[in-house]
Amino acid sequence: MRCLPRQDKRPGMEFPLAETIPTTIYDIAIIGGGPAGYTAAIRGAEYGLKVALIDNAPRLGGTCLHVGCIPTKALLFNAEIWDHLKHAAEFGIASIGTPTLDWAAVLKRKDSIITKHVKGLEFLMKKHKIAVISGNGKLTGPANAGVHTVEVTAAGGEASQIKAKNVILASGSSAKMLPGLQPDSTVLTNIEILSIDQVPKSLIVIGAGAVGVEFSSIFRSFGTEVTILEFLPRVVPVEDEEISKELTRLFKKRGIDVNTGAKVEKVEKTATGVKVSYTDANGKPQVKEAEKVLIAVGRAGRTENIGIEKTKVELERGLIKVNEAQETAEPGIFAIGDIVSGLPQLAHVGSMSGMVAVAKIAGRPFRPLRRDRIPSCTYTEPQIGSVGLTETQAKEKGYEVKVGKFPFAGNAKATIVGNHDGFVKIVSDAKYGEILGVHIIGPQATEIVAEAVAVLELEGTVDELMFTIHAHPTLAESMLDAFGAVQGMAINA
Numbered sequence: 001m002r003c004l005p006r007q008d009k010r011p012g013m014e015f016p017l018a019e020t021i022p023t024t025i026y027d028i029a030i031i032g033g034g035p036a037g038y039t040a041a042i043r044g045a046e047y048g049l050k051v052a053l054i055d056n057a058p059r060l061g062g063t064c065l066h067v068g069c070i071p072t073k074a075l076l077f078n079a080e081i082w083d084h085l086k087h088a089a090e091f092g093i094a095s096i097g098t099p100t101l102d103w104a105a106v107l108k109r110k111d112s113i114i115t116k117h118v119k120g121l122e123f124l125m126k127k128h129k130i131a132v133i134s135g136n137g138k139l140t141g142p143a144n145a146g147v148h149t150v151e152v153t154a155a156g157g158e159a160s161q162i163k164a165k166n167v168i169l170a171s172g173s174s175a176k177m178l179p180g181l182q183p184d185s186t187v188l189t190n191i192e193i194l195s196i197d198q199v200p201k202s203l204i205v206i207g208a209g210a211v212g213v214e215f216s217s218i219f220r221s222f223g224t225e226v227t228i229l230e231f232l233p234r235v236v237p238v239e240d241e242e243i244s245k246e247l248t249r250l251f252k253k254r255g256i257d258v259n260t261g262a263k264v265e266k267v268e269k270t271a272t273g274v275k276v277s278y279t280d281a282n283g284k285p286q287v288k289e290a291e292k293v294l295i296a297v298g299r300a301g302r303t304e305n306i307g308i309e310k311t312k313v314e315l316e317r318g319l320i321k322v323n324e325a326q327e328t329a330e331p332g333i334f335a336i337g338d339i340v341s342g343l344p345q346l347a348h349v350g351s352m353s354g355m356v357a358v359a360k361i362a363g364r365p366f367r368p369l370r371r372d373r374i375p376s377c378t379y380t381e382p383q384i385g386s387v388g389l390t391e392t393q394a395k396e397k398g399y400e401v402k403v404g405k406f407p408f409a410g411n412a413k414a415t416i417v418g419n420h421d422g423f424v425k426i427v428s429d430a431k432y433g434e435i436l437g438v439h440i441i442g443p444q445a446t447e448i449v450a451e452a453v454a455v456l457e458l459e460g461t462v463d464e465l466m467f468t469i470h471a472h473p474t475l476a477e478s479m480l481d482a483f484g485a486v487q488g489m490a491i492n493a
């Protein structure tokens with residue numbers, strides 16, 4: 001039986017009896033309409049394939065669009081404007097009085113950005129004639145005569161089946177919780193915190209990965225007393241050590257209480273909020289109270305209830321094992337995005353893994369994802385943008401490493417925008433001068449890093465980059481100075 005695509009279900013439309021409809025065999029059925037799934041769907045259609053996209057949320061877009069990348073970056077932009085307003089007089093903008101924050105309007109703007117992009121996605125699905133199907137998708141087992149069957153259960157409980165030659169699993173991830181805790185209006189995950197009705201006076205953030213530090217940055221800008229409790233010895237632990245150190249220094253300067261090596265023992269609700277007991281880095285028991293607590297201790301892949309137990313699909317620490325073409329161990333079944341093992345859980349990784357899987361299905365050329373070519377961006381104040389090997393990783397891989405570092409303090413555009421904090425650090429191979437990693441913390445780091453990604457992708461060397469013209473005055477010029485710094489020849493430091 002053919003399942004009716006979501007865009008066809010308009011009131012008043014007449015459908016023929018299900019029995020009279022010949023079964024559609026799609027080239028690809030995709031389970032999950034987040035950035036991994038919808039990108040794969042569009043690329044599939046661009047290759048001329050017949051694609052069905054199954055999603056169980058009320059609207060397409062997944063974590064990224066609804067409770068991840070987009071809403072957090074919207075709030076961070078509000079925070080940035082708010083921070084500028086605090087220093088308006090420095091920029092010669094006088095007599096603006098005391099600005100007040102209309103939190104409801106902040107949330108409304110965030111929601112309108114989401115809605116705009118949901119509509120954009122819906123338009124793209126129609127444009128590419130992708131069958132969007134509402135419901136929970138589940139594999140029924142291996143393919144039968146080369147055709148897979150996905151069972152789809154709609155929100156109302158009605159079940160139907162989709163037939164496809166290939167299935168792409170793109171069900172994404174959810175926030176991990178600490179044992180015994182349930183999210184509510186005090187104990188928050190990325191979902192609840194994005195719609196709290198007012199800015200909390202105090203917030204404890206457990207976990208200092210990208211999600212934890214971004215929310216810390218947002219709420220600190222809005223005046224919240226923020227305490228970070230991180231189990232590992234440093235914040236943003238996947239970044240170069242010097243980046244973690246600089247973020248800690250600058251967060252502390254902003255009044256954020258950063259505690260690393262802190263082992264959370266207990267989270268209890270109180271009459272006024274929450275009490276967190278933890279053991280500090282010196283092994284001493286500590287207690288901290290706040291109005292709210294954000295649990296940001298990582299993301300679990302949604303691998304349950306998608307039917308993989310009936311297939312040869314293999315798991316690795318709760319995530320799906322794939323080869324370089326995103327194929328699982330079950331023929332015709334691919335996995336992309338946050339449910340995949342061995343790749344960072346980022347939207348751009350999800351979308352590119354989708355494009356790789358679909359190219360493989362379409363028999364088109366593709367380039368497998370390389371972990372050391374994936375940019376990592378953290379949109380805190382200060383921002384972080386990095387790609388490639390950290391200094392430690394490069395040494396561990398046996399490179400003789402040569403490092404160049406240039407502080408934004410020497411960059412004219414940084415002076416103009418009033419933000420001198422941070423630096424650009426280049427990790428290069430001493431023998432051939434190949435750039436192995438670029439680590440930026442400071443103004444617009446998440447934009448400047450795009451150059452670094454291209455440099456690594458094209459295997460650029462220090463000598464080449466030292467003679468690459470960068471426009472003046474730009475923040476990107478700090479890259480030129482950092483490449484020069486590798487040879488001890490930065491101009492502006």
Ligand SMILES: Cc1cc2nc3c(=O)[nH]c(=O)nc-3n(C[C@H](O)[C@H](O)[C@H](O)COP(=O)(O)OP(=O)(O)OC[C@H]3O[C@@H](n4cnc5c(N)ncnc54)[C@H](O)[C@@H]3O)c2cc1C
Nearest residue numbers: 032034035036056062063064068069137172337338346347
């Ligand atoms: C607070 C926060 C901020 C973030 N910021 C960034 C950022 O700035 N940049 C960045 O690159 N990444 C960011 N991320 C990570 C990013 O959101 C994820 O990497 C990305 O959303 C993963 O995409 P995905 O398509 O794999 O999964 P998801 O976006 O999680 O989408 C999966 C979709 O599948 C649906 N689904 C699940 N199971 C089924 C099923 N059985 N049947 C049908 N549908 C199903 C879900 O409802 C969902 O719509 C952030 C994450 C968080 C939490």
